[in-house]
Structures are given as structure tokens and as C-alpha cells.
Amino acid sequence: MTLFLSTHINKVDKKGRVSVPAQFRDQLVGENFQGVVLFRSNTQPALEGFAWSYMQEISRRLENFDLFSPEQDDLAMTVFGDSVQLSFDGEGRIVLPMDLVEFAGLAERAAFVGLGNKFQIWDADILAKRREEARRNVRDKGLTLPKGEAA
Amino acid sequence: MTLFLSTHINKVDKKGRVSVPAQFRDQLVGENFQGVVLFRSNTQPALEGFAWSYMQEISRRLENFDLFSPEQDDLAMTVFGDSVQLSFDGEGRIVLPMDLVEFAGLAERAAFVGLGNKFQIWDADILAKRREEARRNVRDKGLTLPKGEAA
């Protein structure tokens, strides 16, 4: 079971290369494909990363839609068509395509945020603001975890 | 498992030749046939490409219909009759037939869009509009993947 935890900040060099945190890499050993799959978050200025095997799961779920339904077309195009397969180099780095760098507003520092079976990549500064906002929401609205359902 | 991911844009030369992205090529090469099977999309101005192995899967599913039933005939005719087999040249290129080029409105740049177990070929400019629409739909309608039955 892959489990991405905690937040790690690494540098993005001018070619878009960035080290995937070793803790995350360790979760991916034994995969057929030594690397990650990235695509744009639908709701946030961030990239979402998965193990390649997780894409198979997504592929299976997509088949639950009716074939030729507009919803299926839209999802398939955004999920698969917008995704990229990035393999590690010898040092465990990936190269982020330019358009994804722009989409996430990535500057020098990239923040890898573990979210269980997936992770996100944020620009560190944007994430800091976003975090502050989230904390405020939790405090103001008194959000709590319901018992039972949480994984 | 074949899994077509990401979008690649390649040039179409004046003879209709276009390189199939190497990433896709690796998944398309079978024992029987070195190439790709193309269809007209039923819903969009695009071509759909499948691996040879996927065609066998479709063939298997068709056998679930009664032999010689009108449904089987109709399906088989549209599915197989409209399909085109295109083999690679030494450099991994295919030659797109004129009628398919017209159908998809292909100009200079052809976009290969990975959609999981199949891929589509779009004119790059037309795709840009369509992709924008797909992203908007996913975001506004809050489309998500349905939960799978098994984890």
C-alpha cells in the first residue's frame, strides 16, 4: 500500500528538474514503472501525483461510465490527456513539463504534499498562503473528523 | 497492460506522414502487426487509435451477440468495416489516408491524446478549444470518478 505523508520542499532547477522526496520514492519501489504520473488538479493551482499502478485503477473506474457519454469524454480527456508520465533519473529526479510548471505557478521551491495514496506539488509560497487559509477555516467553522469513515 | 497517457504533438508532412509518439509506439507493437488501427470517432472530429490486442478484445465481445443477428452485423460492419490498418515505416511513422485527414480537419500539427486503453488524433488547434471545454465541464459540473466496487 502506497502512503504518501508529510510535506517536503525541494528546489526546481532552470530545466524544471526536481528531486522527488526519498520518502515518496520509497513508496514506489516495486512498481512496474519507476516514476510518477502527474496531472493538473481540477480545483487548485497544484499538480497531483500518483503511482503508475493507480492509473490502472482510474482507468477501471472510467469504464463504469457509459461509453460515449459526454461526461466520460470530458473526464478521459482531462485525466489521461492532460497527464504526463515522468520517470526518475538515476538520482530520483523528474523533469516537470513547462506547461505544468506554469499551471501550478511553480517558482524556485516546490512543495510535495503527501495525501495518502496521492500527493500534490505546490509552489511553496502559494501553499503557505493556502495553508493559512485552511487553518482559519478549520478554526472558524470548527471542522472535525467524523468517526468511522476516515481511512 | 496498455495505458496511453499524455498528449504529444507531431508534424504532418505534405505526404500525410506523421510520427506516432514513441511512448505510444511501444504499446502498439504486437506480434502479428506492426502498426495501429484507426477509426473515425462517433462523437467528435477526431480519429481513434487502438492497439491490435484491443481489437481482439472487441472481437471477443462481439461474439457474445448471436451470430448473424442484425445487431451483430451492424456492429461488426461499423466497427470493423470503417477501421483502417496503418503500419509503421522504419522510423515509426504512419501515412494518414486523405479521407481521415479531412474528417479530423487535420492541418500541420497532429495531436495524439492518450485516453487510457485508446488514443485520439486531433488537429492541434481544434483540440485546444475542445480541451478548454472539457476542463471547464469537469470543473463546473464537479465531475469526479465514480467509486470502484473493489479497492
Added chain:
DNA sequence: TAAATATCCATGCTATACCATGTGAGTGGG
């Protein structure tokens, strides 16, 4: 024989695999 199609050859570029260096944390010894 001419046109259309397939095969072969040549080239520039870019992605990626490789090598080399810096740095910080953790450990063991003094």
C-alpha cells in the same frame, strides 16, 4: 510509363542517462 506508395538514408535537436559535488542529519567515538 507515370503516378502513387513504400523503403531507406541523413540530420538537428532534445530528452534523459550519467557523473561529480555540496550539504545536512544522524551516529559513534572520544
Added chain:
DNA sequence: CCCACTCACATGGTATAGCATGGATATTTA
């Protein structure tokens, strides 16, 4: 308890092989 050493991880730079692309030549077909 503190210091030094070591190792793993992050980071920067470079070279090479694969890939996309263009053109030329052989082969087939009408």
C-alpha cells in the same frame, strides 16, 4: 556531552542516444 566522521539525499553540470523530421531512392500498381 561534544565533536568528528560518514552516509544518504539533494543539486548542478555534461554527453550521448533516441526521436522527430526532411528528403532521396526503390518498388509497385494502374
